[in-house]
Amino acid sequence: MTTLSRFTNLAAALAAASLLAACSEPATDVNTAEPAKTQTEEAQQTLKLTEVNPRLGEYIKTLSSDEFQGRAPATKGEELTVAYLEDNFRRIGLKAIDGDSYKQPVSLVQIDPKEVSAMALSGDNVPAQFAYRDEMTAWTKQVTEQVEVKDSDMVFVGYGIVAPEYGWNDYEGLDVKGKTVVMFVNDPGFATQDPKLFNGNAMTYYGRWTYKYEEAARQGAAMALIIHETDAASYGWGVVAHGSPIKFDLINENKNADLAKVEGWITTESAEKLFANVGTDLATMHKKALEKDFAPVPLNTKASITVKNNLRELTSSNVVGYIEGSKYPDEYVLYMAHWDHLGMDFSNPTNKVFNGAQDNASGTGGLLALAEYFTQQPQPERSVVFVAVTAEERGLLGSAWYAANPVFPLEKTVVGINMDVMNVYGPMKDMVIVGLGNNNAEDILIKYTKQQGRYAVREHNPEAGIAYRSDHFNLSKKGVPILYAKGGNDHFEKGADWGKAQRAEFNKCCYHKVNDEYDDNWDLRGAQQDLFLFYQVGNELANSRSWPNWNEGNEFRALRDASEAQRTARCVRGSA
Structure with a gap:
């Protein structure tokens, strides 16, 4: 449980920014004595x-x-x-920005998963595995030829959000180093349609899948899985599972070693099977994830997966000029x-x-x-x-x-x-x-x-x-x-x-x-x-x-x- 209400806005009481200057170039003169114009005119x-x-x-x-x-x-x-x-x-x-050149070189890497195993599961009442693309999809953005997650404890972390300005921390009191975190897509505002919660129906960045993977990495998770729901994601399972598996990223010194080893999605049916193993279901977990005293839920399941990649480094360019x-x-x-x-x-x-x-x-x-x-x-x-x-x-x-x-x-x-x-x-x-x-x-x-x-x-x-x-x-x-x-x-x-x-x-x-x-x-x-x-x-x-x-x-x-x-x-x- 967080120390303050999860629905409290904790943003510092900073002075509001002054209004932007109201003056501007005058509008082009229009003879207001003319007859009213048609829409076309x-x-x-x-x-x-x-x-x-x-x-x-x-x-x-x-x-x-x-x-x-x-x-x-x-x-x-x-x-x-x-x-x-x-x-x-x-x-x-x-x-130009560099002598007579307008080019800013951009170093890219193409990560092509040549082999993604099924996700093996071990637990009392779970299936032996989730099939790739049918029940889950997974990849790595670590720039390496192979990653392996083995016997990683799975834990449900609600929406996977840490948002101090909203008084919200789904990871409160939890150490997920080496674990597999499972979470809902979008954010609590969408789930409740409450305009006073996050940004209501309008998604905040905390609802985006990119944020959820980033936060999971900051928390030290080995694997981050988002539960796919069409309305909350705004696109169907086919978009995440059957698009091109090839990923691109920027080249950096640590080769993305600070990211989770594996990122991915699971279907709602797969999530139901994980929740059933601990005596609950998707609907109940939706309600639980919105409670003020939410605490992460161990799923009593271990997950294993291997991803093998082909790597290719590329150089591209931004083009930048200025006055x-x-x-x-x-x-x-x-x-x-x-x-x-x-x-x-x-x-x-x-x-x-x-x-x-x-x-x-x-x-x-x-x-x-x-x-x-x-x-x-x-x-x-x-x-x-x-x-x-x-x-x-x-x-x-x-x-x-x-x-x-x-x-x-x-x-x-x-x-x-x-x-x-x-x-x-x-x-x-x-x-x-x-x-x-x-x-x-x-x-x-x-x-x-x-x-x-x-x-x-x-x-x-x-x-x-x-x-x-x-x-x-x-x-x-x-x-x-x-x-x-x-x-x-x-x-x-x-x-x-x-x-x-x-x-x-x-x-x-x-x-x-x-x-x-x-x-x-x-x-x-x-x-x-x-x-x-x-x-x-x-x-x-x-x-x-x-x-x-x-x-x-x-x-x-x-x-x-x-x-x-x-x-x-x-x-x-x-x-x-």
Whole structure:
């Protein structure tokens, strides 16, 4: 039992961050005496005022062409992509980071499990084993040819969460060194739908499987297993069990020896068998995991498993350019998009290229368009950085490398703005802000959204944890406030139902398929609309003294607060 209620917010009572400056560039004049405009006329006027770069379509079309071979890291496609980005960064006048080079090398390792044994079990009333992929799935991120977990005691640890700001510690009083921890996916807020518990229906990072493996490793577990439940995970068993078993990771000195030897999932049916061995069931354990006096439950079962790997080291590159600030060059507004996609499908006899036009040539093209627009405006007081990261499709690895090895200090990074899968369906009334309510940089974005005659909304499925599934998340984990937003479904001219239908069709026919190709009939007015918003937000912050922060109670607030002292020593160009 924890010493304080598990439902108590233990975050330190720090002074709330001051509101961001309300002043901004004035909106373009509109004759208010004119008759009321139709929706079509209003949309046309808005777009006339907000076009950023007529070359946007050209950038997207080139990056997603067959010539670029699907832009997989460490391939000919990467060579072409990185060269194209460097050439354009140089042409538009961005400063390079290493002589005349814009490349930040990223060291990757491919871990291909050539053999995964069944998970052998020993206990009074448990099956002899769980079959690989049918009843469990497992892998290792340790960079070694073989790992073995043998006769490891299994223990149920609730949600596997240690969250001091919520007064929550599922590992309280437990030593799990060498043991196998079993836990639920998502977090207690989702389980209860209580808006006062964690973040209610909206997933916090504590609900993500990545966090649960990280925490298990910090606790010293040998193996970490998450119980798969479709609603809580937001995807079916097939996604975790039957996707590619090949893992990618960053190369580091300890070869991930500090991670659990084995990570994985088990089915709900497998969990029921483990719980039955100690006289209980899944439903009862769900209730128990939410109790104030929850204590971990030994499962009276030992687990053994062996994973054998083929290893391959790879080198890829992030591409980084910047505009140096005129007055505060050591403070940075950062824009980010991932340039990579899935490469080639050599088994396809007719269409072998994963072109990745929407995902994410659109975001990378948007990054180029926005950078070019910035270079045509007055020099900002703070520096503005443009980062095209690699290996997002391999697990957000390029952004993780940048976060671990930042070209520019993260404690002096004002905000990060991520662009991933831009709107190609025309002007939208709604601006979807992923994780709306997390930080006060959103106030600026919402202000400019309203100036376009639009409105801000949260993503429709916050329980799915979308806020933790794109590159901006790696900046979040370092405390940098981020914005991840895009035009939604409520089309100015065709309505919300039409917009929803376009998104649904893309998800069905094109997402991560060879059909994600450039279409000359795309309506990029909406992307231009969004890019101008991103420009306005970044430009205001680049010419202000504001330092956005995460809102009170957010899991990343303490990280930002901890770096506050490092923002006090500021270089002011021209000062004594």
